[in-house]
Structure formats: C-alpha cells, structure tokens
Amino acid sequence: xxxxxxxxxxxxxxxxxxxxxxxxxxxxxxxxxxxxxxxxxxxxxxxxxxxxxxxxxxxxxxxxxxxxxxxxxxxxxxxxxxxxxxxxxxxxxxxxxxxxxxxxxxxxxxxxxxxxxxxxxxxxxxxxxxxxxxxxxxxxxxxxxxxxxxxxxxxxxxxxxxxxxxxxx
Amino acid sequence: xxxxxxxxxxxxxxxxxxxxxxxxxxxxxxxxxxxxxxxxxxxxxxxxxxxxxxxxxxxxxxxxxxxxxxxxxxxxxxxxxxxxxxxxxxxxxxxxxxxxxxxxxxxxxxxxxxxxxx
Amino acid sequence: xxxxxxxxxxxxxxxxxxxxxxxxxxxxxxxxxxxxxxxxxxxxxxxxxxxxxxxxxxxxxxxxxxxxxxxxxxxxxxxxxxxxxxxxxxxxxxxxxxxxxxxxxxxxxxxxxxxxxxxxxxxxxxxxxxxxxxxxxxxxxxxxxxxxxxxxxxxxxxxxxxxxxxxxxxxxxxxxxxxxxxxxxxxxxxxxxxxxxxxxxxxxxxxxxxxxxxxxxxxxxxxxxxxxxxxxxxxxxxxxxxxxxxxxxxxxxxxxxxxxxxxxxxxxxxxxxxxxxxxxxxxxxxxxxxxxxxxxxxxxxxxxxxxxxxxxxxxxxxxxxxxxxxxxxxxxxxxxxx
Numbered sequence: 001x002x003x004x005x006x007x008x009x010x011x012x013x014x015x016x017x018x019x020x021x022x023x024x025x026x027x028x029x030x031x032x033x034x035x036x037x038x039x040x041x042x043x044x045x046x047x048x049x050x051x052x053x054x055x056x057x058x059x060x061x062x063x064x065x066x067x068x069x070x071x072x073x074x075x076x077x078x079x080x081x082x083x084x085x086x087x088x089x090x091x092x093x094x095x096x097x098x099x100x101x102x103x104x105x106x107x108x109x110x111x112x113x114x115x116x117x118x119x120x121x122x123x124x125x126x127x128x129x130x131x132x133x134x135x136x137x138x139x140x141x142x143x144x145x146x147x148x149x150x151x152x153x154x155x156x157x158x159x160x161x162x163x164x165x166x167x168x169x
Numbered sequence: 170x171x172x173x174x175x176x177x178x179x180x181x182x183x184x185x186x187x188x189x190x191x192x193x194x195x196x197x198x199x200x201x202x203x204x205x206x207x208x209x210x211x212x213x214x215x216x217x218x219x220x221x222x223x224x225x226x227x228x229x230x231x232x233x234x235x236x237x238x239x240x241x242x243x244x245x246x247x248x249x250x251x252x253x254x255x256x257x258x259x260x261x262x263x264x265x266x267x268x269x270x271x272x273x274x275x276x277x278x279x280x281x282x283x284x285x286x287x
Numbered sequence: 288x289x290x291x292x293x294x295x296x297x298x299x300x301x302x303x304x305x306x307x308x309x310x311x312x313x314x315x316x317x318x319x320x321x322x323x324x325x326x327x328x329x330x331x332x333x334x335x336x337x338x339x340x341x342x343x344x345x346x347x348x349x350x351x352x353x354x355x356x357x358x359x360x361x362x363x364x365x366x367x368x369x370x371x372x373x374x375x376x377x378x379x380x381x382x383x384x385x386x387x388x389x390x391x392x393x394x395x396x397x398x399x400x401x402x403x404x405x406x407x408x409x410x411x412x413x414x415x416x417x418x419x420x421x422x423x424x425x426x427x428x429x430x431x432x433x434x435x436x437x438x439x440x441x442x443x444x445x446x447x448x449x450x451x452x453x454x455x456x457x458x459x460x461x462x463x464x465x466x467x468x469x470x471x472x473x474x475x476x477x478x479x480x481x482x483x484x485x486x487x488x489x490x491x492x493x494x495x496x497x498x499x500x501x502x503x504x505x506x507x508x509x510x511x512x513x514x515x516x517x518x519x520x521x522x523x524x525x526x527x528x529x530x531x532x533x534x535x536x537x538x539x540x541x542x543x544x545x546x547x548x549x550x551x552x553x554x555x556x557x558x559x560x561x562x563x564x565x566x567x568x569x570x571x572x573x574x575x576x577x578x579x580x581x582x583x584x585x586x587x588x589x590x591x592x593x594x595x596x597x598x599x600x601x602x603x604x605x606x607x608x609x610x611x612x613x614x615x616x617x618x619x620x621x622x623x624x625x
Binding site: 198217218219238282283284285286287 | 322324326333335337490492497499508509510511512513518520523531532533567
C-alpha cells in the first residue's frame, strides 16, 4: 500500500472514530428503541467502499469497532461482539449490493443500515440465547431507512467534494 | 436515488409495518416481570406489585424497579447505560436489554395464576 | 429487483391497505376483559385489589371506598398510634382517664366481639388479648436480636377484655392486639361492600388473605399456594366466591441460632407455635378463614383435623407439616381439578 493511501485510510479511520464518539454521547431515540442511533461513522465506511474498495472499507469498519471497544466498552466485551456483528454484516452486504449496480449509493447505504441492525440483533440473540429482542427488529428496520438515507446522502456529498479536492492536489 | 431504491424502501416499510402491527395486536396482557441472565431466568415477580429488586449482571448488580405495572432498570453498570436510560416498559412485547450485562428484562404473562397466597 | 413507476404505486397501495387492516385489528383486539387494579398498604401489608368488567368510574369509586375501609380499620385496630376523634385499640389499651367504660366505635366493638367469640370457639388458642407478648417477640424479630427471656415474657400482664352494653368496653387496661383477625375481617367487610354495590368480579389479596368473587370470564381464579420452604408454588387452587387464607409460610419466619420461629405466638407457652410450616384454609368467609388459620396453626395437625371435622362446615384445609408432608381435607381435591 502506498503511503498516501495509508495516510488517507488512517485519517478516515480517525474521522469515523470521532463520529462514533460524538454519537455515543447523544442518545437519539433510545426512548423509542433502545440503542438506536444514526450511525454517523458509517458515512466513512460507505465513502471508503465507493472511493477505495471493499477491503479498505472492511478494514476501516473493523478497526473502528476495535478502537471503539478499547475506548468505550472494552475489547471482546459483550458490546464489542454486538458492534462487530453489525459492522461485518453491514459492510459485506453493502459490497454485494454495490456489485449488482441495482441501487444508488443511498440504496446501498440503506441496505448497510438495515443489515447493521440485523447483524446486531443476530449477535445479541446468540450471546444472550434469548429471542426477546427480535420484537425490536421491525422498529430497527423502519428506522434504518431514514438513517440509511442520511448516511448515504452525506457519503455522496463527501464523495463529490473529495473528488474535487483530489484534482486540486 | 433511483426507482429501485424507492422500491426497496417501500418493501422494508411494508415488512416492518406488518411486523409491528402484528406484534402490537397479538400479544397477551403481561402480568409478571421475568429477568433473564443469558437463558437462565433469575427473577420472576408480579408486575402489579410495586417493589425494587436487585439481580447480578455480567458487570455488576442491576437494580430493577416495578411500579404501577411498569418496570425499568434503575441502575446498572455498563459503558453506555442504554438499558437504564430506556425507561419504563409495560407491554409484553417490550423488553429491556442490558447487553453488556447479558441481562434481559421481559414482561411475560403467567396465565396460570391470578394471585399467590403466602 | 426491478420496479417501475406503476409497480411503485401498487406497492404503496398495498402498503396502505395492510396498515389499515392491522390498525383495525389492533383496535378490535383491545375489546377484552376490563381489569382495574390498585395496591394499598395498610395493616403492615400490601393489599392488592383487582376489579373486573366494570366502568372506570365504578372502579375508581370502589377503589376510593375500599381504601377508606382499609384505612379506617387500620386506624381502629392500630395498637401503637392514636388518631384524633376515634377510640382505637391504642386508646383502649392505654387509657388513664378516670372513667369506668369507654365508648367504642360500633365497628371496633363488632370486631372485638368477633375475636372474643373465637377465643371461646378455639378454647383459648386465638387470644386477642396478648399485645404485650406479641410486642416482645416482634421487637426481637425486627432487630434480629435473639429471643425474649422467660422473665421478660412473664412481665406481661393483661386484664380481661370486658365488653359492656351499648358498644362500651370496661376501662381496665386490656392488652388487645387484633393482628390475628384484622386483615381477614376487614377484607371480608370489603368483599361484602363490593357485593353490595354489585361488583361481582373481583380479587383481593391482603397479605395472604385472598378473597375472590365471580371469575372475570366464566372460569375460575387460579390461586397459587406458596411452599413455605422456598417460595415456589406447591399447589394451585381453582376457586370462585371463596376466601383462601394462609398462616405461616416463607419470609414469615425468624431464624435465630438455627431455629426457625414463626410469627404466631401460642398463648399457652407464650412462644411461637411450631406444629407446622404453614396452614391454608378455604371457606366462604375471609374473617372466619383468617381466624381459623391462626387457630389451626396453634394446634397439631391431628388436633386440627378433628377441630375442622367437629365444626361440620364447608371448610377445607391444607396443612404443610414440619417434615414437608402435605395433609388436606377431602374437599381440597375439588379445587385442584383443571
């Protein structure tokens, strides 16, 4: 990997961690559905997926979960696996959907958002061996749409600006 | 956004709305509070008895309050305190999930008993 | 997944229709048994009241009245506090006025009479005139501080309860404690009140004193009887229009030096009774059931079986013995069928 790319990826990783941190201090809708959030850090992941490649986006996504684990919840804690499950399912499904060229960046981002919830619920069911949280899945799915749109929109915006900046480099 | 995006959004909407309306229309009246640690039930108390209870979670003790047929987690030890911030639940399809503590608070219906003599 | 404009419109339509159907179903399913419930705290116990199939106005009125009844009886039977304008047990026990008789509230007079009748009926086992001894034990129980000494218990002297004409009681410093009958007696009053205003579907659980009316949906109330060892349910009774009362039981024991003491004091020995772990009575009247469980707790299971037989009434009893055997009267099985 060339130095320039490493720098860019590191920078993006830092941005995604900061976005995660910011978000973790703002409880958005936890009254409606526990733990619900926009997933601002996914902007970076979606952006990386489009700007670089699946591998790079996967790297950023997983590293972010590790760093957040270190900072907030502890690595290999229950919450860590929960986040990891969501992040992995999200990035993998986004990469697959992107390959089909059926959906726009916003559609892909919605898929990512939906699968993020889905992955988290699956991991939670595996860890707790309890199916109670499945009742929250419809709500999570429904909320994935606006959050997916927001994330997709910002990724698109970012992509546009970044390309402009690139030319001026 | 293209047409496929919109189609997918509609599809997700339909699926989740059907599921939501199904869940909220087909539930039994809850009358007991069930607390699980993983798949082990560690507390089963009446929902209509105002009281506070303490159970052991993965990261420490968890304080559960039952009041006016509602239940909430008052205190727990976790990084984000999602489950103590969640507030009250009162329907049988709701649950409080204290993921870092591997604890779930459910409202169940124990249709077998109307009351207990002790 | 390919969708054109036409398909999108159809999808939207389907979506709206589905939502409407479920909204309709949701509101329809709300048409169920109406349950109202309230928890009160009087007489040192949680009182749980459930009323069914009435309007919310009726329920609120009934709850207010019920709270009134419990609160008034609580004050009347209170042995430790005085309340203005009522001559309650505290007033009777500690009256130093230079008067021969004390005028009683009619309700308290009735209740003391009821207690005295039971004193006769139980051959002195159910004694409502031993407040001092009960206090001595309670102090030690509450502070988890050993047991009262022989001498301490002997220091308790109680003068006879003598009721006079016209709702009066002789002012000779008796030592009344109505704890053994107050909950059951008041709950019976409440159930009679509910019947009088034609609320037929109800359930009251006043700390082990359960009274049920008609079932809310043509079934029977399922009442779990707790195992005195571990709080699990060892018997489920299906009843309507009955009182079910238990004496003894889990959490009502006080442990000291590895010995478990019950909370029911035997007037003969002045020590807690230990004939059994718990006893449950099923009959029509909650006051009767409460008094009977206390009486039965104060005699051996064999004596109790005789005692119940001699009464020749529609009463059923479940004894839970010290060695964890369950004895029942023959009628109990009628309540156990599914």
